[in-house]
Amino acid sequence: MNYRHEFHAGNFADVLKHAALTRALLYLRRKDKPFRVIDTHAGAGLYDLAGPEAARSNEAKDGILRLLDDPVPGAAGDLLAPYLDAVRAAGAPKFYPGSPLIAQALMRPQDRAAFCELLPQAAHGLRRALGRDARVKTIEIDGYTGLKAYVPPVERRGLVLIDPPFERRDEYERAFDSLLAGLRKWPGGTYMVWQPVKEPEVADAFCRAIAAEAPDCLRVDLQVEAPQPGRPLARTGLLIVHPPYVLEEELKVLLPALTLRLARGPGAAFFMERYGAA
Template identity: 50%
Template sequence: MNYRHAFHAGNFADVLKHALLARVLTYMIAKPAPLRFVDTHAGLGVYDLTGDEATRTGEWRDGIARIDAAAVPPALADVMAPYLAAVGPRGADGAWRSYPGSPAVAQWVLRPEDRLTLCELHPEDAEALKRETGRDPRVRVLASDGYAALNAVLPPPERRGLVLVDPPFEKTDEFDRLLAAMLRAHARWPTGSYMLWYPLKNRAAVGRFAAGLARSGMKRVLQVHLLVGDPDAGPLAGCGLAFVNPPYVLKGEAETLLPWLAETLARPGQATEWTVRWLAGE
């Protein structure tokens, strides 16, 4: 599959990924020591929802626009608050014009003493990311392969932080590359926290990836899956996240969040499904 993100910004997968990203970072900054956020496939930073790519697909209308139109249940107010604050309000005329990528979400949540290392292989996207984040002294942009960059940036000087690995899944062996990168990164920095995104299209590949994480020897691995429609029909309808060393409260909060997301983001006439489970530890 091709997942050039400008076509998909603000869709259901972004809602899940960024809501949990903002929540994890919020928990991490509760401790006074500074931290490092590493994004291996950072993209543009901010996406134009009026541009050609987003207009062509309109996926944000069934993602962030539905969240905006829904009433967040009181039980989820604290869980969703960091994400909604990072996304920000619509324009003065009520129109959606942009959506933040993971770097912008992290920039919003993190403190002045924290640092961000953002990797982007695509030259034009890397330059756009530099322009978008250029005035933020906390940010360093690396125009390089994010998998390879992990060898150079881990462990970070801060010795605490979060690594987000969010590949485009343009290669048929991406699950193998993702697992291998995770194992190498964990060997270099076993106390770090990790967040891995993947699509739910190839069930056999997802199963092999999960099995690899489960038998890796990593002590705490949490898996989260969300399907908003039929995974075998039409555009991407499901995605997963694997968390290594997540905050202890994340499982309970995800179990509260995902049923509401499934209901709010469901595709008409299609069944939804969600899963939150430990692959290792608990």
Template identity: 40%
Template structure:
């Protein structure tokens, strides 16, 4: 368990992932009925961009810093940016919210959060960061067990983020298996899986596994900062597959993705969005 997200906090992949997450939460919040947010690999929840780890890589300078300084930010990014501004009231950019803090601030009083972090030190930091919110339960177990441990939820609606560190060679396969378990336990779960875009052969197998997950519908969304087939860079972009996305998300992303691809491009930006599983007629 060597991975520490602080080295990568606020990079282009975080901006993409967290902006989409903010829209998922907003769209689910249109219904009064409460929902539960589940985060399988949560991290610590809050990151210091001027701290030792983030400063060593400086990845945030090509990520959230570009968005922070942009004058043409789309209105659909307002919720995401509001959280950032509340964390940085002086106007400078120093603190960045991980998915747990973003979800905590954007969910409503009637919603509940289950955050899981396996790394012992990060788990303690997560508990400390979340201790003042009674809606939040922090778990310190294996992230891959979250679907079977927590689904179905009492709220009848669930939004789950699966975002492992991708240190092990089988983690794409385990993501697909986790999705399959989530769907089998609570079919209407809105499940989002984040993944890095590096090896196209591995991704092809991943897409095939996802297509067999049994999800009612499955949207694939990818953002590129380098040519997708380049072997020159460590991370060409990242993707999200979203099971049973709320109505309206696809249209929102059609507005957001071109802007993100242009703003975050490093050598060549791009994006794609399509359905790995299309909803059956009458489904």
């Protein structure tokens, strides 16, 4: 599977991932102490939703554009507001920001970020999108290698986002090994792993294997229609190791609202499971 950012920018998977990322970073901001963000597969940073890649799939129309055109009301809308503010600040609806720009928008002067991107062209685009900002650093390196190199951060607080394109057959194995290596070096960090759920049994096995090694995990999946062969991706998931204690309750509010708003057809649903510590 090839799931490069530019082809799917602003789709329902991005909405789930970035809404959860925003809530987790807002929790880290509650304390004055600095935090570090590490993004293992950072991408180019900013995506033109009218560009040839995004326009080919036009997935943003069933993702972020639904939220911008018709805001979610009530408590869920309040929880989504900081995420949507960051998206608008980056130039939506023409442009959609990747995880690095969303993190940058939420960082304070004392916070720092390391964005790993192996492809030189994407890394160049990311540096341009981030601008001159001493708080952030873009490194042209394999993200799994970067994770091992950059943990534990000196701040001792923070979040790792593992968001690979799933273009390699061994992607799950690499993500598993890298995450466990990171946990051994930085057991107190929050780790957020994204996955496109094409084969539920594979995703289930991956989550169970991680939970066996790191019992404090929260899994959330969003399905926008019943999966069908030959159809676009219909289900996406996040596995969050050491989630902020408020995140589960916030996602209990967000997931039903996102499922209703982003549904593409029959079979739309959400799934949540907690492993280990509450």
